Amino acid sequence: MANIAVARIKREFKEVVKSEEVKSFEISVELTNDTYTELKGEIAGPPDTPYEGGKYQLEIKIPETYPFNPPKVRFITKIWHPNISSVTGAICLDILKDQWAAAMTLRTVLISLQALLGAAEPDDPQDAVVAKQYKENRAMFEKTARHWAYAYAGASNRDPDLIEKLKQAVSMGFEENRARTALSTCNWDVERAAEQLLS
Amino acid sequence: MMQLADGVDVTGEFEQNIKLPFTMKTCLVMNSPEKVFSQPTVYHKSNVSECRTGESSGERAQMMEKGEPQPRTPQGELAEEPLEGYDFDFCPPLDSKYECPICLMCLRDPYQTYCGHRFCKYCIFKWLREEKHRCPVDNVLLDEQNIYPDNFAKREILGLKLKCPNYSHGCRFIIELCNLESHLQSCFYALIPCPQCCPAVLPRKDLKDHIEQSCPRRYVQCDYCFQSIFLSSKQKHLLECPFVPTQCKYCDILLTREKLKKHIRTECQKAIVKCRFYEFGCKTEVRRSCIDEHEEQQSQQHLWLLCGAVKELYRLLYTIVPQGVSPLPSLGAPASAPPVLTHTDLQLDDQLTSLNLSDDSSLNALPSSDFTNDLPALKNAILQVRRLIQLHVKPINFNPESTQMMNITKIESDPTAMQSARFDSQQNAPPQEHESVLSSVQTKKLQSLQEKTAYQDERMTGQSQQLKETQAKLSSIEKKLDEYRIRTRQLESQVSEMEARSCNGNFYWVIKNYSRLRREAMSGDNTVLHSPGFYTSFHGYKLCVRLNLNGVDSAHGTHLSLFIHFMQGEFDSFLEWPFGGRITLTIMDQNEACELRQHITETLIAKPHLAAFQKPRAHRNHKGFGYMEFAPLSLIENSQYVKNDSLIIHAQVVAQ
Numbered sequence: 001m002a003n004i005a006v007a008r009i010k011r012e013f014k015e016v017v018k019s020e021e022v023k024s025f026e027i028s029v030e031l032t033n034d035t036y037t038e039l040k041g042e043i044a045g046p047p048d049t050p051y052e053g054g055k056y057q058l059e060i061k062i063p064e065t066y067p068f069n070p071p072k073v074r075f076i077t078k079i080w081h082p083n084i085s086s087v088t089g090a091i092c093l094d095i096l097k098d099q100w101a102a103a104m105t106l107r108t109v110l111i112s113l114q115a116l117l118g119a120a121e122p123d124d125p126q127d128a129v130v131a132k133q134y135k136e137n138r139a140m141f142e143k144t145a146r147h148w149a150y151a152y153a154g155a156s157n158r159d160p161d162l163i164e165k166l167k168q169a170v171s172m173g174f175e176e177n178r179a180r181t182a183l184s185t186c187n188w189d190v191e192r193a194a195e196q197l198l199s
Numbered sequence: 200m201m202q203l204a205d206g207v208d209v210t211g212e213f214e215q216n217i218k219l220p221f222t223m224k225t226c227l228v229m230n231s232p233e234k235v236f237s238q239p240t241v242y243h244k245s246n247v248s249e250c251r252t253g254e255s256s257g258e259r260a261q262m263m264e265k266g267e268p269q270p271r272t273p274q275g276e277l278a279e280e281p282l283e284g285y286d287f288d289f290c291p292p293l294d295s296k297y298e299c300p301i302c303l304m305c306l307r308d309p310y311q312t313y314c315g316h317r318f319c320k321y322c323i324f325k326w327l328r329e330e331k332h333r334c335p336v337d338n339v340l341l342d343e344q345n346i347y348p349d350n351f352a353k354r355e356i357l358g359l360k361l362k363c364p365n366y367s368h369g370c371r372f373i374i375e376l377c378n379l380e381s382h383l384q385s386c387f388y389a390l391i392p393c394p395q396c397c398p399a400v401l402p403r404k405d406l407k408d409h410i411e412q413s414c415p416r417r418y419v420q421c422d423y424c425f426q427s428i429f430l431s432s433k434q435k436h437l438l439e440c441p442f443v444p445t446q447c448k449y450c451d452i453l454l455t456r457e458k459l460k461k462h463i464r465t466e467c468q469k470a471i472v473k474c475r476f477y478e479f480g481c482k483t484e485v486r487r488s489c490i491d492e493h494e495e496q497q498s499q500q501h502l503w504l505l506c507g508a509v510k511e512l513y514r515l516l517y518t519i520v521p522q523g524v525s526p527l528p529s530l531g532a533p534a535s536a537p538p539v540l541t542h543t544d545l546q547l548d549d550q551l552t553s554l555n556l557s558d559d560s561s562l563n564a565l566p567s568s569d570f571t572n573d574l575p576a577l578k579n580a581i582l583q584v585r586r587l588i589q590l591h592v593k594p595i596n597f598n599p600e601s602t603q604m605m606n607i608t609k610i611e612s613d614p615t616a617m618q619s620a621r622f623d624s625q626q627n628a629p630p631q632e633h634e635s636v637l638s639s640v641q642t643k644k645l646q647s648l649q650e651k652t653a654y655q656d657e658r659m660t661g662q663s664q665q666l667k668e669t670q671a672k673l674s675s676i677e678k679k680l681d682e683y684r685i686r687t688r689q690l691e692s693q694v695s696e697m698e699a700r701s702c703n704g705n706f707y708w709v710i711k712n713y714s715r716l717r718r719e720a721m722s723g724d725n726t727v728l729h730s731p732g733f734y735t736s737f738h739g740y741k742l743c744v745r746l747n748l749n750g751v752d753s754a755h756g757t758h759l760s761l762f763i764h765f766m767q768g769e770f771d772s773f774l775e776w777p778f779g780g781r782i783t784l785t786i787m788d789q790n791e792a793c794e795l796r797q798h799i800t801e802t803l804i805a806k807p808h809l810a811a812f813q814k815p816r817a818h819r820n821h822k823g824f825g826y827m828e829f830a831p832l833s834l835i836e837n838s839q840y841v842k843n844d845s846l847i848i849h850a851q852v853v854a855q
Binding site: 003004007008011012015065067068069099100101102103104105 | 283286300301302316325329333334336338
């Protein structure tokens, strides 16, 4: 890897580790290999959002041309959010694309992502289904998002109603994750979800 | 494709914009337009080339990975070395205002954007060339014309202090960034690869010791021949060096390897040497000291061996020389041997029989039939030898009755001798004839004499060579000695000159051998004495004292006359002339009792109009100044002024 990229990531890594946000457990970052080309980040779901209490793991890949090109970031932890793919974890965020600036760092990227969780942009969606739900049935979206945070991100806010519905779907013989996705997509209508799963 | 189009567009824009200010600058400030123009030209070219090569950032990244030159910086420098910020341990820690937001290191060649952000030159240009025309910090639109070198920040940064990068190796220097390079070139802790190509990399401070003392590829001096040799080849060298003291394996004497060879070859008495007849079959090897004894004891044996050898020689000769053109036509095949030989043959047989009867040695075990079969051949050989000798001797002095001839004949025709030659392993000496013994002793003596002569000759040559060398050395030493003599004289005169200069105008002149000088003065042989020159001060006037021991002119024969003469000194050119000052002349009373001493003293004041005080035109001014009647001669000789035949005159000269 180019010298400048490594040198910078090393510095940034130190910066993140020392930052206030790490101290308050809002973000963290750790190395996954010795060459500083891949890291694992983690952000806490921001308060007063459906994601509160959840911990979201991120895959961060540093390109050779860093910091002249943005790092490649993806959610490992499944999340229900208009700008994040519920299937792949891919993120639609301008600063990770054309609005990247070389002065941005791992820390600012993680904080921006955290901010994104609190301020979705449904008009520039990554996941059209989620965005549609967000726009048309905000309450259902928040319920679903909260359930996903509970199911995948370790948030404590469980919704017995949705869990019951999920159990129904599972009892019909569907795999739990698939069932959850289908239910979420169909606004937790068990029948429609079953139809979708069978089609 | 969009990116490429953007790039071209920007270049065009750039070309239009940048040329104007540079041209204006040329007209206003610079006098050499080419020089100034060269810059924007390169700038422009590099930009175009970058557009060509870097069609997409992905492609460029690939090229950099392959080691292609990175994009040029605006001034056309190749960005091969890391040109992003300084990565040092600043002390105190780097203020964040000097940190480049792109590389997060200390700004190198800082540029400032019009929006007020600073970046390393390399970083910001690289960023803008990535077709991103926004400030990396606040995203405002930005291009290369909106950024400027920030020399204020640059100066401040170059004044920042930092720990020497070799801190971890032990260097405790805190230096300013601008002095870092010069420090690193002399830093004792900088790691340097050994210049002698050994794999070691070590701090500069240890390099000298390493090169001289521990590098496996260093040069060392041979203790014996003082040659410089690689350490690794020292062992090998010591096994070959001709100057290594080596012990003689025979007599334990210690000699240099070179001399030892000669010692063993020619001198060592304990060395095992081969018998001189080794080639002829005597395989004896004895100590040199015993070789004479051996040869004496075994002379008979050796003679037989020689015989055999000669015989063999002739046999060879016989086979080589063709029958038809033989130089010895009378020597036919063994079958056609002359009748006289047949006679000898019979005698031989008789003697052999008697030998067999009388001697119980191993000879008995010999197959006599073989021996007798060989006899004709032997005889034939002897005959050939005899004829050959005759042929060779005849032209000079052929006398078949001469003792020499007789001896040879007798030895050769002695069947027992031949027998012995045939069986040289036989140890028991057969009966000897007196003549042959005599001859062998003589031959041996002759040989030893010849050897001695040869040895003496050799030594003589060596010695005469040595003599020549010594003479050459001597003459060179003499030459040097002469040089030294001259040098010594020069030094002596320099020393006396220095003494003369450092007396500070207080000059004591000791006149030894007064009585002899007085006699000479009286007789008129040498009426005047001049003292060595002296100076009034280190850079002062040079003078001398003149003394007439028998007086001059009116004082002749009655008084001692004393004068001061000015001499040409080294500093005359800047001294004031005529001389002005006071001169005191004294004849010292050398009375033992200090209180009784009555020095004769006269003080005179220089009179500027007198020729004696003008700048000397000659080595010593002809005109002096002093007293014709300085002191009555009777007073001088009847008091204590002359002691130990010495008169002491003191002159004190004080310049104004």
